[in-house]
Amino acid sequence: MKGFILSFRSEFYKSRKTLGFWSSILLPLLICFFIAVGFYLKSERLAALSGMALWMQFAGLALGVMGSLLLPMFAIFLAYSVNSIEHKADTWKTLFSLPMSRWAIYSAKYFYAVFLLFTCMGLFALFTVIFGNLLSLLKPELKFDTYHLEIEIGEIYFKLFLSALGILSIQFLLSLLWSDFLKPMGIGFVCFILGVISVSTNWEYSYAFPYAHPMIALKSMMKPGKGGPAKEFAIDIFTKDVFVSLGVAAVVFVLGYFIVRKKSVK
Amino acid sequence: MVIRTEGLSFSFGSQQVVKALSLQVPEGSIYGFLGPNGAGKTTTIKMLLNLLQTDEGSIFVFEKELQTNRVAILSQIGSLIEQPAIYAHMSGRENLVNRAMLLGVKDERVDEMLALVKLSNAAGKKAGQYSLGMKQRLGIALALLSDPKLLILDEPTNGLDPNGIIEIRELLVRLTRDHNKTVFISSHLLAEIERMATHVGIINNGELLFQGSVKDLEAISQPQVYIETDNTVDAANLLKRNNYEVVDINHENLIVPFTSKKQMGELNALLNQNGITVFAINKQHKDLENLFLAITKSN
Incomplete structure (x- = not known):
């Protein structure tokens, strides 16, 4: 455990000046900021909306961009950036000749990537809430303060986080094995396109394909049985696709360890 | 023994790069691991650090088996590969x-190491902007950071200027002499190893050709006297008449086995007295290629 904590701290220390780390902060900050600017400029047109509708539209914009496009690509990029630090510096040999178990080094790296994804999703939820409230202060005609959606926003982003773990795990392993950017990125991109196709054609087994999970997660977030727009709504986090994503993540993570254990460091 | 291997072998695919290597590295020694590029030195070092899984054979470090005591052993090794x-x-x-x-x-140890490798002034500079020599020195500082009992260094003087090479050499000698460390250092330069090593292992094509103390090596790699004259044929005949052995001769120079500095003076005087102009005369070590030939012959 000590080795894991030391490695995890070292991962933070190494990455804190890299784009991989900063992107998980800047991406939610910038997207939420620009949406807020849009709402600020078009406030007259949005003033007619109820608090709930306003929140849903405000949060929905960021969610739409993330869930359908950015999240899979971000997971692919994150998995690459955590491993590329070592590929670029040729430091796998020093990492694996440290007096630490390979398990500690591998798992710390993996969970650091998970941590960055979690941070990014958490910040999306946080910035959505902060900018929403800020807008109601700056433009009182926007009725953000009349309705509370904080918990639901948190739940949706948590669901998105879980749904991206499958992609993250697969891409983490690919980026660990291949030092160049194009192979894992290319495979990830093709799989992501397949995911989009499988969801948009309503393929019945698309829930089994990890790269489709973020899109499905957004589709399946409403608890069933509540037809039409309601005043209250509940988020269904643990749907079939999320379980598949978690299962894939767990299996690939363990498989990756066995590969790393046997791997010769060239 | 600090490092002991038995029948160590490794193959990349069908190509066997290390063949039944049996190393013996005594405590407190500077063990020079000598061989040309591609001889299997780095592969061997990677096996000693458990970075490559051995095909056959076993590795003992501090008399403990490496596979089963990996973390305990690695905690006492500093390395630069x-x-x-x-x-x-x-x-x-x-x-x-x-x-x-x-x-x-x-953290105090960090500053000590920076001072030791003379990087204190450049400590805040991005390492990507370091010169090759500075990177190498930083690499050595990283290897020394945990104050390890055993240092494994793969061609550590690569890219260093002459001053840097001398500094590293002195540092390694000091570490073994004053702090009882053991140093395992690889190189493709015979002269470099001869200057600092106490023990030597010579590897070529994955096979250990020679292993022993530096004195044992000197017995094989006898130094030679290199002489440049205006007429090498006359010079060679003259030397032969005076009971000197001439090992090699061509248009430019001739080579005589070295016995003492006094002998070099006598050779010079003899040639001069007989009207042969000596352009250059100096003591030379055999290069690695000739050393391999000598070892193969003596075996």
Whole structure:
């Protein structure tokens, strides 16, 4: 455990000046900021909306961009950036000749990537809430303060986080094995396109394909049985696709360890 | 023995790069691991650090089997393999702090190491902007950070200027003499190893050709006297008439086995007195290629 904590701290220390780390902060900050600017400029047109509708539209914009496009690509990029630090510096040999178990080094790296994804999703939820409230202060005609959606926003982003773990795990392993950017990125991109196709054609087994999970997660977030727009709504986090994503993540993570254990460091 | 291997072998696919290697590295020694590029030195070092899984044979470090005592053994080894592995986006100091964090070493040690390898002034500079020599010195500082009992260094003087080479050599001698460390150092330069090593292992095509103390090696790699004259044929005939052995001769120079400095003076005088102009006369070591020939012959 000590080795894991030391490695995890070292991962933070190494990455804190890299784009991989900063992107998980800047991406939610910038997207939420620009949406807020849009709402600020078009406030007259949005003033007619109820608090709930306003929140849903405000949060929905960021969610739409993330869930359908950015999240899979971000997971692919994150998995690459955590491993590329070592590929670029040729430091796998020093990492694996440290007096630490390979398990500690591998798992710390993996969970650091998970941590960055979690941070990014958490910040999306946080910035959505902060900018929403800020807008109601700056433009009182926007009725953000009349309705509370904080918990639901948190739940949706948590669901998105879980749904991206499958992609993250697969891409983490690919980026660990291949030092160049194009192979894992290319495979990830093709799989992501397949995911989009499988969801948009309503393929019945698309829930089994990890790269489709973020899109499905957004589709399946409403608890069933509540037809039409309601005043209250509940988020269904643990749907079939999320379980598949978690299962894939767990299996690939363990498989990756066995590969790393046997791997010769060239 | 600090390092002992038995029948160590390794193949990349069908190509066997290390063949039944049996190394014996005594405590407190500077063990020079000598061989041309591609002889299997780095592969052997990677096996000693458990980075490559051995095909056959066993490795004992501090008399413990490596596979089953990996972490305990690695905690007492500092290593530098090929070009130093350095995070280019971090400063030299941050590279050391990061390693100190992983090894549980106090931060004061970082400054000591920076001073030791004379990088204190460049500590805040990005390591990516370091010269090759500075990177190499940082690599050595990283290897020394945990104050290890055994240092494994793969061609550590690569890219260093003559001053840097001398400094590293002196540092390694000091470490073994005053702090009872053991150093395992690889090189393709015979002269470099001869200057600092106490023990030598010579590897070629994956096979250990020679292993023993530096004195044993000197017996094989006898130094020679290199003489350049205006007429090498006359010079050679003259020397032969005076009972000197001439090992090699061509248009430019001739070579006589070295016995003493006095002998070199006598050779010079003899040639001069007989009207042969000596352009150059000096003591030379056999190059690695000729040494291999000598070893193969003596075997």
